Amino acid sequence: MKGTFGLPRYIWLILAGLFMALVLYSSTQPTPQVSGISQSFVDHMLNYAHIPIYSVLTFLLLFSFCSFDFRRQIAAFVVAVLFGILNEWVQQYIPGRSCSVDDVLNNALGALLAIVIAQVFYKKSIETLV
Numbered sequence: 001m002k003g004t005f006g007l008p009r010y011i012w013l014i015l016a017g018l019f020m021a022l023v024l025y026s027s028t029q030p031t032p033q034v035s036g037i038s039q040s041f042v043d044h045m046l047n048y049a050h051i052p053i054y055s056v057l058t059f060l061l062l063f064s065f066c067s068f069d070f071r072r073q074i075a076a077f078v079v080a081v082l083f084g085i086l087n088e089w090v091q092q093y094i095p096g097r098s099c100s101v102d103d104v105l106n107n108a109l110g111a112l113l114a115i116v117i118a119q120v121f122y123k124k125s126i127e128t129l130v
Contacts, residue, residue, distance in 0.1 A: 004063040012064035019060055020083055023053060027087050030096045050103055054080050054110030059118070068122040073115045080111035 004012060031043065061076035062068055084107030092099035 004066055007063075009064055009066050012060060012066075016057065016060040016064050019057055023057065023083075024087055024090065027091055027097070028094050047100075047102060047106055050084075050106035051110035051113065054084060054107045055114040055117075057083070058111040058114035062114070062118055068118045070119070073118055073122075077108075077111045077115050080114075081108045084108065084111075 031046065058076050058080045061079055062072060065072040065076065081104075084104055087107075088099045088104050091097040
């Protein structure tokens with residue numbers, strides 16, 4: 001069965017799972033220390049990195065659902081946000097890492113951004129069919 005962009009659904013599921021594993025793995029690593037740049041600046045930029053990361057995750061989930069209809073968008077959003085909460089919960093047990101509500105909010109913002117983009121393209125694709 002062909003899915004989104006001609007790839008079978010199971011390929012998108014595997015990609016989403018691998019991406020989630022990569023995100024979880026990177027979250028268990030110590031925060032990088034960069035010389036010549038303020039550590040607070042690095043931390044600040046890493047906080048904003050959550051937005052594109054969770055946007056990509058949400059798109060991978062949508063592609064695995066083989067549809068961009070509103071119910072599946074909500075499902076992808078919920079899965080991405082729950083994964084973000086799980087990820088933050090795991091981080092509280094990693095030395096040098098912490099659980100942060102700001103990170104959860106940035107994760108949700110990234111997922112929401114993907115949903116908004118998907119909604120715009122989904123409506124445009126329906127309009128071209130009519």
